[in-house]
Amino acid sequence: MKTVKTTLASVAALAALGLSVPASAGTTLDAVVKKGYVQCGVSDGLPGFSYTDQKGTFLGIDVDVCRAVAAAVFGDAAKVRFTPLTAKERFTALQSGEVDILSRNTTWTSTRDAGLGLSFTGVTYYDGQGFLVSTKLGVKSAKELDGAAVCIQAGTTTELNLSDYFRSNNLKYTPITYDRSDETVKALEAGRCDVLTSDQSQLYAQRIKLANPDGYIVLPEVISKEPLGPVVRRGDDEWFAIVRWALFAQINAEELGVTSANVEQLAKSSTNPDVRRLLGAEGEYGKDLRLPKDWAVKIVKQVGNYGEMFERNVGQGSELKIERGLNALWNKGGLQYAPPVR
Amino acid sequence: MSTHVFKPDLPPPTLSVGVVGWLRANLFSNWFNTLLTALALYLIWVTVPPLIQWAFLDATWSGSTRSDCAPGGACWVFIQNRFAQFMYGFYPQGLRWRVDLTVILAVAGAAPLFVKAMPRKLVYGLAYLLVYPWLAFWLLHGGPGLEVVPTSQWGGLMLTLVIAVVGIAGAMPLGVLLALGRRSDMPAIRVICVTFIEFWRGVPLITVLFMSSVMLPLFLPEQITIDKLLRALIAVILFEAAYIAEVVRGGLQAIPKGQYEAAGALGLGYWRMMGLVILPQALKLVIPGIVNTFIALFKDTSLVIIIGLFDLFNSIHQATVDPAWLGFAIEGYVFAALVYWIFCFGMSRYSMRLERRLHTGHKR
Numbered sequence: 001m002k003t004v005k006t007t008l009a010s011v012a013a014l015a016a017l018g019l020s021v022p023a024s025a026g027t028t029l030d031a032v033v034k035k036g037y038v039q040c041g042v043s044d045g046l047p048g049f050s051y052t053d054q055k056g057t058f059l060g061i062d063v064d065v066c067r068a069v070a071a072a073v074f075g076d077a078a079k080v081r082f083t084p085l086t087a088k089e090r091f092t093a094l095q096s097g098e099v100d101i102l103s104r105n106t107t108w109t110s111t112r113d114a115g116l117g118l119s120f121t122g123v124t125y126y127d128g129q130g131f132l133v134s135t136k137l138g139v140k141s142a143k144e145l146d147g148a149a150v151c152i153q154a155g156t157t158t159e160l161n162l163s164d165y166f167r168s169n170n171l172k173y174t175p176i177t178y179d180r181s182d183e184t185v186k187a188l189e190a191g192r193c194d195v196l197t198s199d200q201s202q203l204y205a206q207r208i209k210l211a212n213p214d215g216y217i218v219l220p221e222v223i224s225k226e227p228l229g230p231v232v233r234r235g236d237d238e239w240f241a242i243v244r245w246a247l248f249a250q251i252n253a254e255e256l257g258v259t260s261a262n263v264e265q266l267a268k269s270s271t272n273p274d275v276r277r278l279l280g281a282e283g284e285y286g287k288d289l290r291l292p293k294d295w296a297v298k299i300v301k302q303v304g305n306y307g308e309m310f311e312r313n314v315g316q317g318s319e320l321k322i323e324r325g326l327n328a329l330w331n332k333g334g335l336q337y338a339p340p341v342r
Numbered sequence: 343m344s345t346h347v348f349k350p351d352l353p354p355p356t357l358s359v360g361v362v363g364w365l366r367a368n369l370f371s372n373w374f375n376t377l378l379t380a381l382a383l384y385l386i387w388v389t390v391p392p393l394i395q396w397a398f399l400d401a402t403w404s405g406s407t408r409s410d411c412a413p414g415g416a417c418w419v420f421i422q423n424r425f426a427q428f429m430y431g432f433y434p435q436g437l438r439w440r441v442d443l444t445v446i447l448a449v450a451g452a453a454p455l456f457v458k459a460m461p462r463k464l465v466y467g468l469a470y471l472l473v474y475p476w477l478a479f480w481l482l483h484g485g486p487g488l489e490v491v492p493t494s495q496w497g498g499l500m501l502t503l504v505i506a507v508v509g510i511a512g513a514m515p516l517g518v519l520l521a522l523g524r525r526s527d528m529p530a531i532r533v534i535c536v537t538f539i540e541f542w543r544g545v546p547l548i549t550v551l552f553m554s555s556v557m558l559p560l561f562l563p564e565q566i567t568i569d570k571l572l573r574a575l576i577a578v579i580l581f582e583a584a585y586i587a588e589v590v591r592g593g594l595q596a597i598p599k600g601q602y603e604a605a606g607a608l609g610l611g612y613w614r615m616m617g618l619v620i621l622p623q624a625l626k627l628v629i630p631g632i633v634n635t636f637i638a639l640f641k642d643t644s645l646v647i648i649i650g651l652f653d654l655f656n657s658i659h660q661a662t663v664d665p666a667w668l669g670f671a672i673e674g675y676v677f678a679a680l681v682y683w684i685f686c687f688g689m690s691r692y693s694m695r696l697e698r699r700l701h702t703g704h705k706r
Contacts, residue, residue: 045663052660054423056432083570084650084660089556098561182438182662182671187467210668211413272654319665 008254028239034052037079040066041099044084047205048314049161054274068246068303072295077302102231117169121244123229128222142221149174151193161224185209204320220315251338253305263300347575420670424661431497497652505643512579517586544586550577555649589631593624633693
């Protein structure tokens, strides 16, 4: 019986060790500063958005969003810990305080913004559902897909968007549903379906998995709006503003031509008042956010501006080679726009 | 006078001995068996050669990036590249010796228990059970004198083994207690045990894990967080204990009533009767059932993928979404299958050995 008691005792001891109660539950920023790192909820694996490399380092756009916040708060982009979350547990993890930011390719919708006690701070990536077809089909537009067999990865929104789109365009189609993205790719390759549909950012990842990626193209049509962005708990406006402005700083930096390579030099020598205000050379704009004066310098220096972040993770600097498209700056034909720092 | 000389025996008809005879007797004895044999041969023919071709002949064994991989064959470079991560997860590279040491200590510490001539085996075994868990926890997690590695960085095969071993070590004693409780004469204890067992057997493990990770935090005040791994461990222990309890109860019921009465007649109290007479016989009877449950538990650990823990399976899944290695999911899953098979097969062989050694002639 001794063994039983020992085991029970060790379980109880483990429980005591596992319980951690912070001394005081203040605002999120105070709690974050106190524990010394930002706890960030990311995806459990999505190419380009959050994944790990050989050394176990987290990489991707969703990951960089959190690193930018850490750079702003601590001046050190490494002071962040990641919690991989599945799609189903992500909101609970945020609500229960397990993570400070949820940056997990989460689509901004009215229900999520208004109904869950959460707030979206911005849009890091404008995504939308698209189509991947074989060039052999000779199709140039989704409107020509009448009667096609469509491979879908199980997941209701994708299926609903698809059915809405085909119905409103008076087209017929046969859905073929699979459970995992790898299966849909194999099915497309084997000719079991003519076209594969998924969020566009993922179609590029799917394409790499094909034996002959050049034989397939992503059609130009985007049939749904999927703005992806970081989420925080509602009711802490201070923390909300920090997460929101970390992204705005990156977008502003790109617009003003500030990159990780020239940011330190510009902070000293720039004469452009917009740049000087962003980088803290003029005014006290960090103070309103309860951040150090050079918060934006740290973000751009350590994580890069929005364009650098995009190209490194999903754009030309990555295997995915996704075009900027909707994610280009507003003055270059895209939607990325940030209010000015002043 | 002539003696009759027997002619030497004729060799048996060539068609009924040797390879041909065996084939005729076992594979082609009638038209139905011939048909089945042909079908089986056909299935082997269409599956095995392409598999060997893919896994060995066309496979790429060395390189460093995906561009080194030849199309058409398996690319084991991917596995090689990520091997350390599959084994240790995100455990800091410089501290991985601690994991190795934990495993070495487990093996070295348990080894004397397998030496037949070892004196005071029981005392040593109990001491081992008392000391080792703390030592392992100190080594893996850190604490006084060692850098702390939070459980969020544990992963790979190491995490799978932690969940499986802790699950087994925790579920076994708890399960035995529950089985005894279910057969107890005291109604309160019996009701509690029956309720516990039926509750945990009635819900799928995936639901239990999900509840522990999604529902529990909602009931707790904000800012109190229980370690995710700990929640999973408790869920696994409670869940498996219910199964073990039922397996052990099967063994208890198989012990003839005379054994209980004989033990009672010797003046043994309840615990000594159970500990010295009934349980040793009952547990020996249900070794196959217990090992069966443990093998299932070992494979079920992969379900922790739904609460975002990076066990062996999830580490492999995670590696397949790295853009640098997209498209090598099959290699990853084959590797996962191989590792799981090695462990489960090992467990099953060990249980057979154990059954043979403890065999004392009760088998009919």
